[in-house]
Amino acid sequence: MTTIAVDLPRNYANAENTIISWLWTRDHKRIALLFLFSITLFFFIGGAAATLIRLSLASPGGLLQPAIYDRLFTMHGVTMVWFFLIPSIPTTFGNFILPMAIGAHDLAFPRINLLSWYVFNLSGLVLLYAVIMGGVDTGWTFYTPYSTLYSNGYVFAAALAIFINGFSSIMTSLNFVVTTHRLRAPGMTWWRLPLFVWAIYSVSIVMLTATPVLAMDTLLICVERFIGVGIFDPRLGGDPLLWQHMFWFYSHPAVYIMILPAMGVVSEVIACYSRRPIFGYTGMTIAMMSIAVLGFFVWAHHMFVAGISIYSAVVFSLFTFFVAVPSAIKVFNWTVSLHKGSIIFDAPMIYALGFVLLFTIGGLTGLMLATLAIDVDLHATYFVIAHFHYIMVGGTISGFFAALHYWWPKITGRLYPETWARFAAALTFVGFNLTFFPQFILGYLGMPRRSYTYPPQWQSWNLLSSAGASILAVAYALPLFYLGWSLFYGRRAGPNPWGATGLEWTTPSPPPTHNWERTPVVKLGPYSYDPVDGSYTTQDGTKNAF
């Protein structure tokens, strides 16, 4: 019987083979895989809830009981936001690739990195406890005073899970910030960092500054619900809108926590598969950093109809338009990055192009929601649901799958089957649009979110959406099979199967435990691709023919 251990040269994955060696590892690459395992599990739990929701909505009366339906959309939201989207790209590909991309041998604090994984799983267990005991029916936004006084669910446990989860975010992002500042290889200046590193760095800053607020929020919910101290409930002298301010002060930056890493991935992939430098590297970094900063000044755009002062609503609308500008710049830059390239349509590129299109639709509909008078009509309808799924699912999850395929040979040393992967990528794009585009129309017609039932005249749009969801479910499950197959039967990848320029491609695949025998010296910025003769130069200055 052949196993990977016999097949491949000594590397991080086969250096030791005991279970303890994985559970006690301090190697960033192994911890990345531990995280990949955990978040994949939560992705399928959250996905199962989504499937049931769409199944129920196929019929106007709703196939599920209202109380079950409410618990399902809450679990879907909580699981997908905190247990998949936020940790998705940073804890896996950030963990695996960032140290290698800057020429480091590991993250700055390997033990904290491992602790972060344990804390993450602990929070996951608390969440599962809340779900098994009876679930929560508040929605992932936990709006007060419903969540603190009226809800019969396990709000305390769910809030505690999110509280604990935040510490994992903080530990991981702290690690990335320190690593990027202190452990860059000689010659790896800030303006030579790949955009993926810039993305993870900017997102880490947002995580570090925003997550503590989330900890306060969840703690205050627990205090009011458990001890009855009046914070949000007007009957006890509290203010319900205070919760919304505090919650969105974290949760709006959290949207950028979810999307920025995917922007980084897509920049790497588009440059590599169009074989030319990314258009406007400096502009791209400035855009990401300004998104990270401006993201903190738009939280009240979730509250335009909540009864805040109309003048503050005007200010928040203006800032929301401002934050859309850097996003628009990125879309234009990605598009023009295709100009005079030599484009290869492999799976990561199909995911990346899908990302740009879906993110653009998500962004443009975001503009409509930033427009005050239009938001009055569309707020809390399915239009908003469709909008943020275009960003979070069409954007972030496409980015995640692009990253998974792009770095798969580096992680496993094997190539995935290209035809299957292209098929899955195309199917994702089709299934996604079929699922979520009808929801724009439903929202425009006035269907409110979080409703288990709706008038019969809206059934055709809902049926289309549910049909699309079944296609999307297949498209998301497919990689599990062909990637699993490739672990054993995939062709050997070699160090740099795509002819990419990042430092991570200069080590063997899979990399040895400490990434390099000798620390590389960086001579060039990223993306030295030449579409004319097809050559490319890795960041350590080695020129190669493609």
Add this chain to the structure above:
Amino acid sequence: MEQYHWIPFWPRTAAISGVVVNNLYIAELGLCGLIMAMVVGMMATFCFRYRQGSTASRAGRIEKTWHWEIGWTAATLIAFLVLFVWGASIYIWLFKAPPGDIEIYVTAKQWMWKFEHPGGQREIDTLHVPIDKTIRLVMASEDVIHSFFVPAFRIKHDVVPGTYETIWFKADKLGTYAIECAQYCGVQHATMKGDVVVMTAADYAAWLTAHGAERSLAQQGAALFRQYGCSGCHEPRSTVHAPSLVGLYGSLVHLQDGTTVRADERYVHDKILMPNSQIPAGYPSNVMPSFAGEISEENILKIIAYIQSIGSPRESQ
């Protein structure tokens, strides 16, 4: 209720706010469609022309990117600012409720909408209004946050417990239009629905008579004003040093801290529940007891209707 089988090109709405918002809608959809077409068009062209193996020349690639980037930053910023100003001006117009021809009190609770007309007529989940009149809704919640949403009028406003929210509309088409709760408010949130019935002035008058209450809202409020003991101190003849409420409603009140506040329904509501905040100048604090927890939102609304009925600033001046 209108049947939507397909998106109508020009959305049908039934209030004066509808057309105003729709114009902006269509302009913005047009702009977004244009940008999308540009991105898709460029992407498709480049992907085809510069696919690997094509013979198109790759020479002369744009190396200097700054002027391009500044160009499209400026272009998007200007377009965005236009949308911002347009949207914000409509929003301010929508959310600064003018004095209404008819003021209707709305109480939201899990899971129903209760409406009270000035004449004391009450209805649940159905709201009868006359066409071409400015209807001002004063909304309170008995429990959690709800959101009053009439898609055909393009208006929506959250109803937050502990405070009053106001919104207005002026229906311009007869018919029945859906009311929805847009804010998740518990298990039966999806069924918290109602209808606005827009009638001719004559039909509305007939409806009011047919459903006439024995006493108007203000009269019911006057009874409550005595029942809760408010009259003991606040009647002009009272010996207790409490401000008279005659002519109070709508006037400016000078407060102890030197600021002034308009005595609108929100102020009266807050004074009943939190009497020790916003003390008028010249009056001691800690005299009036709080009625929080003793009186329902519905009854507070009736008392407000009474206070409103005993004089507006014009009469007192």
